[in-house]
Amino acid sequence: MGALADYVKKKFGVNTRSYPVDDPVSCLTTVTEILPDNPDRLAYTHVNLGTTAQYVAWDRGVGADHGVYVAPNGGSFSLSADEDGELVGYALFGIAITSANDIFTMVTEAA
Amino acid sequence: MRVRAPGLTVKDVWDALLTGYGVVGSYAKLIEDQLDAPVSGAKADLSTLETRLSAARAGFLDNLDAAISSIPGLRQSGIPSGFENYTLTMNRTPDNDATFVTVLDITGRGILVSVGYAAPEGAQKGADLRITVDGGGAITEADFFGVTGITIEEMECGVTFMLGFASSLLVEMALAGVDTPAHSFKAVALVE
Numbered sequence: 265m266g267a268l269a270d271y272v273k274k275k276f277g278v279n280t281r282s283y284p285v286d287d288p289v290s291c292l293t294t295v296t297e298i299l300p301d302n303p304d305r306l307a308y309t310h311v312n313l314g315t316t317a318q319y320v321a322w323d324r325g326v327g328a329d330h331g332v333y334v335a336p337n338g339g340s341f342s343l344s345a346d347e348d349g350e351l352v353g354y355a356l357f358g359i360a361i362t363s364a365n366d367i368f369t370m371v372t373e374a375a
Numbered sequence: 376m377r378v379r380a381p382g383l384t385v386k387d388v389w390d391a392l393l394t395g396y397g398v399v400g401s402y403a404k405l406i407e408d409q410l411d412a413p414v415s416g417a418k419a420d421l422s423t424l425e426t427r428l429s430a431a432r433a434g435f436l437d438n439l440d441a442a443i444s445s446i447p448g449l450r451q452s453g454i455p456s457g458f459e460n461y462t463l464t465m466n467r468t469p470d471n472d473a474t475f476v477t478v479l480d481i482t483g484r485g486i487l488v489s490v491g492y493a494a495p496e497g498a499q500k501g502a503d504l505r506i507t508v509d510g511g512g513a514i515t516e517a518d519f520f521g522v523t524g525i526t527i528e529e530m531e532c533g534v535t536f537m538l539g540f541a542s543s544l545l546v547e548m549a550l551a552g553v554d555t556p557a558h559s560f561k562a563v564a565l566v567e
Contacts, residue, residue: 338381348376 276306276345278374285369291358295324298369299356307344307352307372312336314365322354328361336365461485461565467493468560472553475505478562479546485566487538490546492560502560507545508538 272280288296291314298310298320312318312334319331320341334341343352358367393411396403464485468478470492478490492502506514548560 332376332378334378335380337387340377340379342377342379351376 276374278306280306280372281375282370282372285371289367291318291360291365291367293360293362293364295326296358296360297355298358298367299371301353301355302371302373303353304374305353305371306374307342308356309340309342309370310334310356310358311338311340311368312365313338313368314360314363316360316362316365318358318360318365318367320356320358322351322356324357326357326359331359334358461567464564464566466562468548470502470548470550470558470560472550475503475547475549476560477545478548478560479544479564481540481544481564481566482542483566484541485539485544485564487536487540487544487546488563488565489535490548490560490562491534492548492558494558501551502558503549503551504534505545505547505549506538507543507547508540509542509544513547 269279285299288298290296291298291312299305299308310320315336317336317339318334319326319328320334321331332341333339345352391403393403393407396407398404464479464481466479468476470476479487487506487508490504490506504515508514544564546562546564548562550558
């Protein structure tokens with residue numbers, strides 16, 4: 265076990281693995297489920313690679329008046345269990361404002 | 376939770392849509408209102424002008440320019456030239472009793488200004504007048520007065536006209552009858 269894995273295990277108390285989410289790869293102009301409910305998820309980073317803004321929230325009411333703004337062209341949004349508690353495990357929903365955006369999401373969960 | 380926005384690039388600044396910036400007095404608003412709007416309007420007007428100014432119309436404009444440019448330029452002319460570009464033409468011709476004599480015979484354009492005759496003291500006869508404009512029918516003093524047999528009596532300096540002619544003018548006068556001593560007939564025209 266490397267030093268990093270040692271450190272992470274001590275931090276979270278379990279072995280972990282990280283992987284990119286391969287579905288979905290786009291956030292649409294309609295409510296899009298980016299991450300499902302997952303009680304084993306410990307952290308994630310979500311990136312808006314599109315050219316228009318999008319919003320994310322933890323329910324399907326996400327919109328310009330309900331959620332966290334994620335800027336276009338590389339804006340990112342990160343959660344970690346040690347900072348955000350169980351919010352990390354809730355499903356994440358997003359909606360693009362003008363046109364569908366390419367997205368990139370990395371997840372760390374218990375192995 | 377951490378939310379990060381990418382740094383603005385120079386391209387982001389120039390790519391920002393003007394319609395999203397409406398603050399009065401801002402650079403974007405000034406650019407939109409004072410540059411984009413008038414320039415776009417002028418461009419549209421220019422496009423309309425270019426469409427309307429066909430080759431045929433441009434040719435007509437050239438003709439108009441040539442015609443106007445060929446008009447003699449205005450010039451200062453002293454007395455007695457009268458109107459610019461007109462030459463004052465006067466003639467005095469002695470009468471030949473009751474026979475019409477030519478007082479003015481002009482080819483060209485101009486204005487007949489006056490006709491008359493000088494009669495010596497004691498003159499008994501008036502003068503008959505005949506004016507032919509542009510080769511048309513002769514105009515006599517009867518045409519002016521509406522009745523025949525009227526003669527212009529003893530006029531010095533005579534009758535004033537503003538009678539334009541486009542190609543020719545013939546002024547003839549004759550005494551109403553034989554009279555002595557001799558009279559003289561006069562006519563004045565402005566010739567272009």
